[in-house]
Amino acid sequence: MPFTSLGLSPALSKALADQHFTTPTPIQQAVIPAILNKRDVLGIAKTGSGKTAGYVLPILMNIKHALRTKNRHVKVLVVVPTRELAVQVTEVFQLFGQALPETIKSMAVYGGVSINPQMMSMQGVNILVATPGRLLELVEANAVHLSEIETLVLDEADKMLNLGFKAEMDKIIGLLPTKRQNLLFSATLSKDIENINQILLHDPEVIKITEESSSIDTIKQLAYLVPEEKKGPFLRHLINKHDMKQVLVFAESVFQVDAIVNKLRKNNIDAKAIHSKKSQGARTEALMNFKSGKLRVLVATDLIARGIDISFLPYVINYGLPRSPKDYVHRIGRTGRAEASGEAISLVSTNELHHFEVIQKKMGKVVNLIDSNGMI
Structure with missing residues (x-):
């Protein structure tokens, strides 16, 4: 039509x-x-x-x-x-x-x-x-x-x-x-x-x-069991090992977003934060650079991410799990759009295991969970 x-x-x-x-x-x-x-x-x-x-x-x-x-x-x-x-x-x-x-x-x-x-x-x-x-x-x-x-x-x-x-x-x-x-x-x-x-x-x-189920099918989902205190190093390991470009990372709070960005930049990974405490000019510039591929990693809270619309986003990483299974689907749905493939990765601590099981049940899909022990 x-x-x-x-x-x-x-x-x-x-x-x-x-x-x-x-x-x-x-x-x-x-x-x-x-x-x-x-x-x-x-x-x-x-x-x-x-x-x-x-x-x-x-x-x-x-x-x-x-x-x-x-x-x-x-x-x-x-x-x-x-x-x-x-x-x-x-x-x-x-x-x-x-x-x-x-x-x-x-x-x-x-x-x-x-x-x-x-x-x-x-x-x-x-x-x-x-x-x-x-x-x-x-x-x-x-x-x-x-x-x-x-x-x-x-x-x-x-x-x-x-x-x-x-x-x-x-x-x-x-x-x-x-x-x-x-x-x-x-x-x-x-x-x-x-x-x-x-x-x-x-x-x-x-x-x-x-359309959620069909769109999810185009997304490759992976999860890693990672102790909370090792999530930062493991995130940097993933980005470097797979030479990831255009990575959207979701974090739970403004404080956590800034902490992640600081660690990434100290380890020579180009990253910027986008959250409610940033000036409008800084947010606009970060988003524009990320969309154009000039910025490697953008770290955001759920609220700010509502304005991020990119047709072909290759990677979404959940640094922590969202409270709602619907928000999980919304997050990973940022990749795999327009029938393109994409990859969504979740870093899951032991305390989040039960919640991750609930998310999978609501989503109707089982996500392969890999133990990160010994990987870095």
């Missing part, structure tokens, strides 16, 4: 072809016609399934019919949990928006940087992609008004609700007009999502794409 059959304009179809997108993903096939028809949508699909383009393309189609508006009164609001995701989503809007004959201005706003340039740049914005805290700051400063929002998108709604954004989201929703299109996208269908679905969505089209 080509994109043209989904109701997209020739200009957008050509832009897709220029970017070598020829066939829509399952989530795109389902959500694009629904959004074009102004339906509310609850879309559940794994990260990397094409959700962003799935809502960006029909929103661009719909907004071009309603571009006339008061200054600083945006028409489309996309709320996301992290700065990285805000930038990533805005890049997709800008990439396809420039293909249209109409001028559509989209912009990302987020904390951690000066608010003044963002306030000045709000002139003429049609589509705003925002993190909740900075959005409320801009509203309080009268830099943006939400009374004419026609479409609201909550992207990565599962993480936003789990991370304690509820109070801010309640304030934001209270500022929006009652009559609007609501689009919720999430990697998982949790109780939080079901609750907000009941509050926000009117007769929604519920679209759930379950």
Whole structure:
């Protein structure tokens, strides 16, 4: 099924072809016609399934019919949990928006940087992609008004609700007009999502794409039994022995991320950290260098990693196991995308063995566990 059959304009179809997108993903096939028809949508699909383009393309189609508006009164609001995701989503809007004959201005706003340039740049914005805290700051400063929002998108709604954004989201929703299109996208269908679905969505089209098992099959999974105190040396051993390039390492805390990076760099392995305590400039530079292959190792927390979208990532390493089996699948799903092979490696301490068994049971796959004793 080509994109043209989904109701997209020739200009957008050509832009897709220029970017070598020829066939829509399952989530795109389902959500694009629904959004074009102004339906509310609850879309559940794994990260990397094409959700962003799935809502960006029909929103661009719909907004071009309603571009006339008061200054600083945006028409489309996309709320996301992290700065990285805000930038990533805005890049997709800008990439396809420039293909249209109409001028559509989209912009990302987020904390951690000066608010003044963002306030000045709000002139003429049609589509705003925002993190909740900075959005409320801009509203309080009268830099943006939400009374004419026609479409609201909550992207990565599962993480936003789990991370304690509820109070801010309640304030934001209270500022929006009652009559609007609501689009919720999430990697998982949790109780939080079901609750907000009941509050926000009117007769929604519920679209759930379950592809996790097939995508996992393209990923080579390995685990090593490693004492906690030896995980650092063993990580460096793996990277050097296999001459790994573009390695994404997941750690549990900001402190642990920094400690891992410091040890890697002391051992002449080019690595950088990306977490909430880093400046936006440092985070953007690290991510850009990693995506381009200039940076060998990127060490990240789960939250920040939501904004890391790389088509062909060869290695993901779990320095420690995530609390949730779903987060484990999400982590390793960063590799093995677009039917490409990838390798996911977990360093498991004795204390984590039971939890690793639970993860395997939930995932429906057995991962080969190798004793690292004597390997270094």
